[in-house]
Amino acid sequence: MPYLTALVLAAFVGYAGAWYLGFIDGNFALLLFLACVVTGLYFLAERLVFLPQRRAAARKLEDDAKAREAELQKMGITQTGAPDLATARDKLLMQPWWLDWTAGLFPVILVVFLLRSFLVEPFKIPSGSMIPTLEVGDLILVNKYNYGLKLPVIGTRLTEGRPVARGDVVVFRYPPKPNLDYIKRVIGLPGDEVLYQNKELWINGQKIARDSLPEYFEEDAMRYFKQFEERLPTGEGALKTHRLLLDESRPAFIAGVEPFPQRDQCRYDVQGVRCKVPAGHYFVMGDNRDNSLDSRYWGFVPDANLVGRAFFVWMNFGNLKRIGGFGGSRAGASA
Numbered sequence: 001m002p003y004l005t006a007l008v009l010a011a012f013v014g015y016a017g018a019w020y021l022g023f024i025d026g027n028f029a030l031l032l033f034l035a036c037v038v039t040g041l042y043f044l045a046e047r048l049v050f051l052p053q054r055r056a057a058a059r060k061l062e063d064d065a066k067a068r069e070a071e072l073q074k075m076g077i078t079q080t081g082a083p084d085l086a087t088a089r090d091k092l093l094m095q096p097w098w099l100d101w102t103a104g105l106f107p108v109i110l111v112v113f114l115l116r117s118f119l120v121e122p123f124k125i126p127s128g129s130m131i132p133t134l135e136v137g138d139l140i141l142v143n144k145y146n147y148g149l150k151l152p153v154i155g156t157r158l159t160e161g162r163p164v165a166r167g168d169v170v171v172f173r174y175p176p177k178p179n180l181d182y183i184k185r186v187i188g189l190p191g192d193e194v195l196y197q198n199k200e201l202w203i204n205g206q207k208i209a210r211d212s213l214p215e216y217f218e219e220d221a222m223r224y225f226k227q228f229e230e231r232l233p234t235g236e237g238a239l240k241t242h243r244l245l246l247d248e249s250r251p252a253f254i255a256g257v258e259p260f261p262q263r264d265q266c267r268y269d270v271q272g273v274r275c276k277v278p279a280g281h282y283f284v285m286g287d288n289r290d291n292s293l294d295s296r297y298w299g300f301v302p303d304a305n306l307v308g309r310a311f312f313v314w315m316n317f318g319n320l321k322r323i324g325g326f327g328g329s330r331a332g333a334s335a
Contacts, residue, residue: 005098008038025179029117033153036113042102050099058092061085117152118144121308123171123181129286129293130183132216132227132243133169133326139315140183142171142308155304164189164282164306166203167232167240169326171307172284176258176298183310184294184301185242188275188283189235196296197272198252199289201230208232216245247290260299275300282306 012035019026065085095104125138134140144150148161164170166186174180188194188203195202202208209231216227225245232240253270266275273296277283281300286292295301316322 002096002098005042005102009101025177027153027179029153032109032113032116036106036109039102039106039109042099043106046095046099046103054093058089061089061092113152116144118149120144121171122314123183123310125183128218128220128291129288130169130185131218131245131288131291133185133287134183134310134313135316135319135322136220137316137318138313138322140310141312141314142310144308146309147306163235164303165234165236165240167234167242169310170282170284170301171310172301173305173307174298175260175301175305178305181307184284184286184292186282187232187285187295188277190277190279190281192277192283193274194277194283195272195274196285197274199246199272203233206233210244213243216243218245242287244287244289245291250290254296256297258298262300266299272296280304 012031015024015026015031018024062085120141121144123140123142125134125136125140128136145159146161147164149158150156151158164186166189168186169183170186171181171183174182187201193204200207201210210228213227213229215224217224225247228244228246229241230244232242234240252272254268254273257268262278262281265278266273275283275295278300280303282303283295284301285294285296310326312325313322
């Protein structure tokens with residue numbers, strides 16, 4: 001078993017190393033599930049087989065020591081010079097290294113797996129596509145049950161949850177490459193007609209109101225951007241406000257559009273794009289509108305790709321003031 005366990009652990013380390021070095025596209029959910037299964041099997045084997053064997057060996061050691069002591073006493077020998085029985089017993093009961101690194105880790109891995117799969121999952125913001133709402137380096141929490149519980153890895157839905165609302169900041173599996181996680185804001189719901197023309201947003205023929213804010217200084221780019229507060233109708237009789245950035249140096253024309261499923265639902269021109277959101281899909285955009293690779297370029301997000309709703313920044317090591325909730329507020333009734 002020690003050699004087999006060493007091979008199993010080496011396989012996990014090799015997979016993680018190849019993923020880290022970019023040789024393969026890793027799947028953390030699958031890796032965590034396999035780790036849970038493997039350590040769970042070792043945990044059961046420890047409780048049902050290995051621990052009873054060690055306890056039986058310890059009892060035999062005690063029984064043999066008592067029998068030997070009784071024989072020596074019959075012979076009139078009282079100073080036996082026997083080794084420390086307690087130390088020998090403890091060595092027999094001690095869990096070997098290969099069980100420490102498998103069965104011993106199972107409770108921790110199981111808790112992490114359950115929390116990550118059904119409650120909340122942490123993510124790190126790698127790019128500036130959601131500035132000013134989210135900044136590079138923000139460590140966020142994503143609600144995994146808001147839109148309904150799903151089985152990990154295979155994604156089968158267990159419960160319905162609440163409907164996705166316009167304005168929600170969501171994490172999803174990137175449709176062209178589902179092993180990657182993206183984060184954007186939901187702009188269009190199934191059946192909506194979304195028009196983004198001359199950098200202004202229209203939904204179902206209604207122009208989305210926005211107010212000018214002071215310019216935003218983006219430290220990485222070392223320049224100022226136009227900043228606005230946009231008020232999205234959530235579809236629940238309310239408005240959700242959030243901030244967005246526009247880059248006046250970038251044209252309204254959307255260049256580099258990729259072929260994507262149901263591409264015929266979108267029409268592009270020099271002023272922007274008009275899309276009819278298919279059933280079971282969403283149209284998403286980044287708040288950093290001119291620096292976001294989103295539905296304008298690669299299409300719609302299927303409902304099955306949703307991971308959860310982002311709702312809280314729990315840490316940013318470069319700026320502790322970033323800690324807190326985000327995502328805009330709801331106010332009033334939509335007109």
